[in-house]
Structure formats: C-alpha cells, structure tokens
Amino acid sequence: xxxxxxxxxxxxxxxxxxxxxxxxxxxxxxxxxxxxxxxxxxxxxxxxxxxxxxxxxxxxxxxxx
Amino acid sequence: xxxxxxxxxxxxxxxxxxxxxxxxxxxxxxxxxxxxxxxxxxxxxxxxxxxxxxxxxxxxxxxxxxxxxxxxxxxxxxxxxxxxxxxxxxxxxxxxxxxxxxxxxxxxxxxxxxxxxxxxxxxxxxxxxxxxxxxxxxxxxxxxxxxxxxxxxxxxxxxxxxxxxxxxxxxxxxxxxxxxxxxxxxxxxxxxxxxxxxxxxxxxxxxxxxxxxxxxxxxxxxxxxxxxxxxxxxxxxxxxxxxxxxxxxxxxxxxxxxxxxxxxxxxxxxxxxxxxxxxxxxxxxxxxxxxxxxxx
Numbered sequence: 001x002x003x004x005x006x007x008x009x010x011x012x013x014x015x016x017x018x019x020x021x022x023x024x025x026x027x028x029x030x031x032x033x034x035x036x037x038x039x040x041x042x043x044x045x046x047x048x049x050x051x052x053x054x055x056x057x058x059x060x061x062x063x064x065x
Numbered sequence: 066x067x068x069x070x071x072x073x074x075x076x077x078x079x080x081x082x083x084x085x086x087x088x089x090x091x092x093x094x095x096x097x098x099x100x101x102x103x104x105x106x107x108x109x110x111x112x113x114x115x116x117x118x119x120x121x122x123x124x125x126x127x128x129x130x131x132x133x134x135x136x137x138x139x140x141x142x143x144x145x146x147x148x149x150x151x152x153x154x155x156x157x158x159x160x161x162x163x164x165x166x167x168x169x170x171x172x173x174x175x176x177x178x179x180x181x182x183x184x185x186x187x188x189x190x191x192x193x194x195x196x197x198x199x200x201x202x203x204x205x206x207x208x209x210x211x212x213x214x215x216x217x218x219x220x221x222x223x224x225x226x227x228x229x230x231x232x233x234x235x236x237x238x239x240x241x242x243x244x245x246x247x248x249x250x251x252x253x254x255x256x257x258x259x260x261x262x263x264x265x266x267x268x269x270x271x272x273x274x275x276x277x278x279x280x281x282x283x284x285x286x287x288x289x290x291x292x293x294x295x296x297x298x299x300x301x302x303x304x305x306x307x308x309x310x311x312x313x314x315x316x317x318x319x320x321x322x323x324x325x326x327x328x329x330x331x332x333x334x335x336x337x338x339x340x341x342x343x344x345x346x347x348x349x350x351x352x353x354x355x356x357x358x359x360x361x
Contacts, residue, residue: 038252045251049302052250054237060250065304 009048010062012040017058026061072194072201073117079189079205080113080182081106086209087178105175108144112137112179116186120194137183145176160299161292161308166282166345173344181212221267221287222338224274229330230264230320241320242266246309254305258324261298263333267319272360273351275317280346284310284319287340294336296326 011028013021014037021028029044031037041052041060050064066074084106115137122130149172156162163171185208193201221227230242234255239246241264249255267287269275277283288308292299299306308323325333350356 041251042253046302051304052254053248054250056236065307 005064008061008063009050010044012037012044012052012060012062014058020055020057020059068194069121071198072121072190073114075193075198075201075205076117076120076186076190077110077113079202079208080109080116080186082205083185083209083212084109084113084178084182086213087181108179109182112141112183113186116183117190119187120190124194141176141179144179145172148172148175159289160301161289161297162285163289164282164285166280166343167286167289169345170341170343178212181215185209185212218344219342220338221340221342224270224277224342226268226270227334227337228266228268229334230266232259232262232264232322234259239322241322242313242318244311244313244320246311246320246322247305249305251305258305258322261328262322262324263295263328263330264320264322265330265333265337266313267321267337269317271351272356273347273349276348276350277342277346278317278319279312280343280348283343283346286343287319287321287337288323290340291321291323291325291333291336294339295323295329295332298324298326 008024008026011021011026013028013030014034015030015032018030029040031040037060041062044050044062045052048062048064050062052060052062054060088102088105115134119130119134122133149168152163152168152171153165156168185205188208189201189205191201192204233240234249235245237248237250237255239249239255239258249258267278269278288310292308297306297308299308306324308321310319310321312319321337323333351360
C-alpha cells in the first residue's frame with residue numbers, strides 16, 4: 001500500500017447507490033446515510049493518508065495523490 | 066607592507082566584501098542554515114585569493130596561472146552540483162517542495178556568485194598591484210555594485226498583475242474564478258476551506274509573461290514562496306490542504322489556492338509578487354517574428 005498513488009484505495013457508497021459501483025480491486029463500504037458516509041470518509045482518508053473525492057452520485061472514492 | 070602582500074590583501078578583502086553584499090541582499094531566498102553561510106564565505110575567500118594571486122603571477126610571467134583559473138572553473142562547477150544535490154535531498158521531505166527548476170536556479174546563482182567574487186577580486190588586485198590599494202578598494206566597491214545589479218533577476222510582480230480571488234464550491238468542486246482546482250469529498254473539509262482558505266489570480270501582462278506563468282517549475286516556485294511566507298496548514302497525510310495552482314487555459318492566467326497559517330490577503334498578494342522569475346521559465350516568444358505575429 002506504501003506507494004500506491006493515483007489509484008482508488010477504497011470506495012464508500014450509499015445503499016441507494018449500490019448499482020453505481022462494480023468490482024475493481026478496491027474494497028467497497030456501504031453506508032445508510034450521508035452522515036455515516038462522511039464519517040467513514042474521514043476515518044478512511046486519515047487511515048490511508050489519502051483524500052476523499054465525491055463523485056456526486058452517492059459514491060465517495062479514496063485516492064492517494 | 067610590500068606590494069605583493071598589499072595586492073593579496075586587497076583582493077581578498079574585495080572578494081569577501083562582494084560576497085557579503087550579495088549574501089545580504091538576497092537573504093530571503095537563503096536556506097538560512099548558519100553552516101551554509103560559513104561554507105559560502107569560505108568558498109568566496111578561496112575564489113578571491115585565486116583572483117588576487119592571478120595578477121602578480123601573470124606580472125612575473127608565470128603563465129601557468131591561466132591553467133590554474135581553468136581548474137578553478139571546474140571546481141566551481143562541482144560546487145554547483147554539490148549544492149544542487151544537497152538541496153534535492155532535502156526536497157524529498159518538503160511538504161511544498163521548491164521544484165527542480167528553482168533548485169537549479171539556486172545552484173546556478175551560487176556558482177555565478179563565486180565567479181563574480183573572483184572577478185571583483187581580480188579587478189581590485191589589478192588596481193592595487195599597478196597603482197595603490199585604495200584605488201583597488203574603490204574599484205572593488207564599483208564592481209560589487211555592478212555585481213549586485215547583475216544578480217537581480219525579475220520578480221513576478223513586474224511581469225504579472227496579482228489580484229484577490231474568491232473560493233466557491235460547486236458541489237464538491239473547489240472553484241476559484243471559474244477554474245476547478247480539486248474535488249473535496251468531505252463536508253467538514255469544504256467548510257474549513259471556505260472559512261480559512263485564500264485565493265488569488267495572477268494575470269500576465271503580456272505574452273512573454275504568459276509563457277513564464279505556463280512553466281510548471283515557475284508555478285511550483287510560486288507555491289513554495291507563498292507557503293514559506295504565509296505558512297500552510299498542510300500536514301503529512303492531509304492532502305486537502307495542499308496549495309494548488311492551475312491555469313485558466315483560455316487566458317493563460319493562473320489561479321492559486323492556499324490554506325495559510327496567516328490569513329492575510331495583502332500578504333498573499335505580496336508573497337506572489339515577490340516570487341523570483343526563474344531563469345529556466347523565461348522563453349520570450351515575443352522576441353521572434355513568429356511569436357510577435359501570433360500575438361495579435
């Protein structure tokens with residue numbers, strides 16, 4: 001995981017948006033609502049030393065730059 | 066005191082004075098480590114002695130002194146490499162790095178200052194050898210003054226207009242003056258940026274300036290200068306607070322965003338204006354016929 005830059009490390013999706021994400025190597029975390037999504041986004045981005053990006057369709061991706 | 070000793074002392078003093086002057090007038094750009102200053106002054110002393118010794122040697126018809134100078138030129142090139150290497154090593158841990166171009170510029174300046182010192186000393190000792198040491202020192206002051214002018218590059222404020230700009234969010238997209246800088250997914254980060262972030266727009270005054278602003282090394286130098294002077298809240302592992310600069314592709318203007326420690330817009334604008342224009346960024350398209358024709 002050390003130098004994995006530019007690729008999606010994790011995905012956080014609202015349950016309504018589960019059809020918007022398919023497999024690709026990164027783990028997907030499903031959440032029930034926006035607050036949970038934000039909280040998980042914060043935790044994961046800090047844990048992974050990376051940044052959370054909002055795809056505006058209910059999905060957050062965590063990418064290290 | 067005999068003429069030889071007077072010549073050497075005049076040359077040495079001239080060189081050291083010149084170096085101290087060049088050191089002082091550029092303190093802002095210096096790494097600031099005290100050991101660096103000692104190194105620089107010692108090298109300047111060596112360069113001055115060589116410049117000073119060349120004159121009596123040539124007067125005594127020891128023409129091998131010329132090859133000596135060539136050896137010195139090679140030494141100074143080595144020194145430039147050393148300086149570049151040591152700055153590059155430090156870069157790896159910098160949160161807002163200087164960028165290779167800026168480092169190259171610093172190393173080149175360092176080398177050229179040693180040459181300036183050598184020639185100042187040469188001029189001063191020439192005057193001291195053939196007339197009097199006071200003439201030598203007077204000439205040294207003149208040469209130092211000229212060296213000061215030679216070393217003064219341009220600053221960004223001379224080639225571009227810097228104005229405040231507003232940060233807005235279009236959904237998760239951090240936008241400054243219509244240019245999208247990054248996607249910030251976390252709501253609290255967006256709120257923090259709106260509260261504490263600062264942005265500026267840099268407008269080139271002509272096409273030559275636009276070419277300078279286009280250069281990636283120049284942009285990195287702007288970020289580094291601003292981050293150094295204002296401080297940045299960036300930390301390892303928190304990438305949302307990274308200062309970013311992007312170009313408005315249709316006009317060639319740059320927009321800059323930073324989350325500074327000191328939220329002072331006037332200081333941000335001044336910091337951008339104070340950024341030196343890197344030699345490697347200057348291309349001057351307007352100097353060519355094609356460039357001028359394309360410009361209108």
